[in-house]
Amino acid sequence: QAGQRGRLIFALDATMSRQPVWDTACRLQADMFGETAAIGGLDVQLVYYRGLIECRASRWVSDARELGGLMEKIDCRGGHTQIGRILAHARHETEKRKVQALVFVGDAMEEPIDDLCAAAGSLGLLGLPVFAFQEGHDAVAEQARQVLEDVPVHVIKIGFAGSPENLSTIAEICADYADLPVVAYMPGLSWWDEEPMEDYLDAFRGLVLPQATVLVGEHHQLWRWLLPDWSADKAPSARDIARAAGEAGTPYTLVTGLPGPSEQHLENQLASPQGVLVISATIVSKSSLSAA
Helix, strand or coil, X not given: CCCCXXXXXXXEECEHHHHHHHHHHHHHHHHHHHXXXXXXXXXXXXXXXXXXXXXXXXXXXXXXXXXXXXXHCCCCECCCCCHHHHHHHHHHHHHHCCCCEEEEEECCCCCCHHHHHHHHHHHHHCCCCEEEEECCCCHXXXXXXXXXCCCCCXXXXXXXXXXXXXXXXXXXXXXXXXXXXXXXXXXCCCCCCHHHHHHHHHHHHHHHHHHCCEEEEEHHHHHHHXXXXXXXXXXXXXXXHHHHXXXXXXXXXXXXXXXXXXXCEEEEEEEECCEEEEEXXXXXXHHHHHHC
């Protein structure tokens, strides 16, 4: 409804198998939370499960620092997956008030596939899209993905994949769904060591951008990646960045966090190599700007 803020549920598997990559995941999620603050108009609820029966949901929050703080307080504990409880919670929340999307990150699936498919189908009937991302490799999770081939797919969204090898696998999947639009998100990677970061960026450029319909990323991150030799006094525009992405095969680029007409304004611009197509402006407090 007009005037209401959007709502996104971000759900995490916090079982012990994710401990080796948990610090990395925390940094990535902090970057994502910062970008949601830059976009504005979005409330996020953090949901996670761990142990044998623990599954918790935070309150709805909009401050990037508060979201990052909630994430840092979570530690991993041994237990089985509880994806069904995540789906049930998402259904309960969207029945109370519309939720725009559920994002889930995990590394395994240890529940009856038919039950999860039924639960996911009920969310589809409510118009709640689910974006699920798998870390690592798990035979049962692979089986679940095969089942999802029977579910109508309308768009493919690519987030942080962790390695060039994973990007290669994702690119193969995208090729199998060549008629579907692909939204490719590039998060901030400044926390990563230079060599693996460069390998990842090269793979993303070579494997993902040729198949992407829209590239999404924060202004400075895309600038450093796509226009590393930029020497003009003025920062590159969304169109400049879209031209660079277009050379790799991506027709549209959504650039977030562009400087607006004042310090209290940020802009998000959808551009093509030919020009800017859509501009959305957000008024952001100074504290939110520092957090973002």
